[in-house]
Amino acid sequence: MDLTSDAGNVDYPEGYLSGRANMDVLRGEMRLNEPMGKHTSWRTGGMARRYYIPADLDDLSHFLQRLPADEPVYMIGLGSNLLVRDGGVSGTVIALHARLNELELMYRDQAGGTIFVGAGVACAKVARFAALHQLTGIEFLAGIPGTVGGALAMNAGCYGSETWDFVEQVKVIDRAGMIRLRKPVAYEVGYRSVQRTAESFTGVKEEWFVGGSFRLKNGDEMISRQTIKQFLTLRVTTQPLDKPNAGSVFRNPPGDYAARLIESCGLKGAIVGGAMVSLKHANFIINTGCASASDIETLIIRVQENVARETGIHLKQEVRIIGEAREGGRLS
Numbered sequence: 495m496d497l498t499s500d501a502g503n504v505d506y507p508e509g510y511l512s513g514r515a516n517m518d519v520l521r522g523e524m525r526l527n528e529p530m531g532k533h534t535s536w537r538t539g540g541m542a543r544r545y546y547i548p549a550d551l552d553d554l555s556h557f558l559q560r561l562p563a564d565e566p567v568y569m570i571g572l573g574s575n576l577l578v579r580d581g582g583v584s585g586t587v588i589a590l591h592a593r594l595n596e597l598e599l600m601y602r603d604q605a606g607g608t609i610f611v612g613a614g615v616a617c618a619k620v621a622r623f624a625a626l627h628q629l630t631g632i633e634f635l636a637g638i639p640g641t642v643g644g645a646l647a648m649n650a651g652c653y654g655s656e657t658w659d660f661v662e663q664v665k666v667i668d669r670a671g672m673i674r675l676r677k678p679v680a681y682e683v684g685y686r687s688v689q690r691t692a693e694s695f696t697g698v699k700e701e702w703f704v705g706g707s708f709r710l711k712n713g714d715e716m717i718s719r720q721t722i723k724q725f726l727t728l729r730v731t732t733q734p735l736d737k738p739n740a741g742s743v744f745r746n747p748p749g750d751y752a753a754r755l756i757e758s759c760g761l762k763g764a765i766v767g768g769a770m771v772s773l774k775h776a777n778f779i780i781n782t783g784c785a786s787a788s789d790i791e792t793l794i795i796r797v798q799e800n801v802a803r804e805t806g807i808h809l810k811q812e813v814r815i816i817g818e819a820r821e822g823g824r825l826s
């Protein structure tokens with residue numbers, strides 16, 4: 495297959511569009527028209543026009559430097575909080591999972607230790623690594639099926655802890671491929687929300703996480719392992735893990751639970767095409783087998799509208815939606 499045949503109209507640097515994005519400088523892998531259903535936990539969605547897997551941080555930096563200025567860029571991890579519309583993504587998706595994969599104990603003192611983790615490392619691996627080094631606090635990451643980059647972007651959390659509770663510093667890369675370190679004060683961090691503070695980012699249009707250092711307290715390996723086991727067991731009993739899903743679809747509104755509100759409106763089991771509100775956990779939408787992204791998005795909107803009508807509460811989405819609706823199509 496000629497991977498260079500669908501280059502679009504953008505003026506790309508030589509070598510940019512090869513199957514192996516290559517050549518003299520780039521060492522990562524470029525795929526064209528990559529089905530995003532392969533890279534999202536909902537297992538559905540349109541294609542990424544360009545999908546780049548960097549070889550490492552240096553390669554990512556070179557790649558970003560070479561991108562045309564107007565090319566839209568979407569950085570993703572494991573796609574566990576992501577819906578890609580059926581019409582796909584016309585820009586470039588950059589996938590970091592398993593690429594920016596440093597995981598090291600940086601230093602240790604009497605109170606605990608600091609670990610550095612690349613953005614592409616799976617959260618579960620970090621929880622086990624910390625336990626192994628007798629460090630405690632981030633056991634909760636064991637059940638989050640995303641990367642550290644995604645966890646930083648979302649301030650992922652559960653069971654009373656959140657990712658940014660432990661962040662000492664983050665490593666970021668901007669559109670020009672420039673790498674910086676930033677302290678948590680550069681961000682306004684909240685429940686599933688991480689916003690840049692304007693003053694820290696003057697002149698920086700886009701920036702992504704490429705790693706972070708996490709400060710942890712001294713713990714006990716066996717206790718941490720037990721905690722991890724308990725957390726995972728709890729998930730199996732409360733979440734529909736046998737069907738493709740993206741975790742909680744909506745954020746919990748202040749003082750309440752999205753799942754409770756959805757259930758109270760009789761929406762458990764509600765169906766649009768192949769998408770269904772889980773019978774096990776009302777804040778999960780599962781792909782029963784053949785859901786399109788449009789089925790899922792339509793169901794999200796339907797749930798939102800019903801809950802607003804019945805309770806007066808507007809549920810805010812936790813999942814991120816990118817891409818365009820299928821051409822000529824509309825939400826089902």
Ligand SMILES: Cc1cc2nc3c(=O)[nH]c(=O)nc-3n(C[C@H](O)[C@H](O)[C@H](O)COP(=O)(O)OP(=O)(O)OC[C@H]3O[C@@H](n4cnc5c(N)ncnc54)[C@H](O)[C@@H]3O)c2cc1C
Pocket residue numbers: 535568569570571572573574575576590613637638639640641642643644645646647648649650651652701702703704733735739740741742814
């Ligand atoms: C079964 C299941 C259970 C879940 N349980 C939880 C839970 O308990 N708590 C919770 O918080 N979440 C949960 N989630 C949701 C999801 O796992 C988290 O939000 C996770 O942090 C997403 O990581 P990811 O690597 O998959 O990110 P992706 O889904 O790939 O991306 C999510 C968003 O983050 C952005 N992003 C990703 N990487 C980067 C980066 N390096 N730099 C900047 N932006 C980036 C993307 O552009 C996108 O907007 C669950 C999901 C599933 C499927």
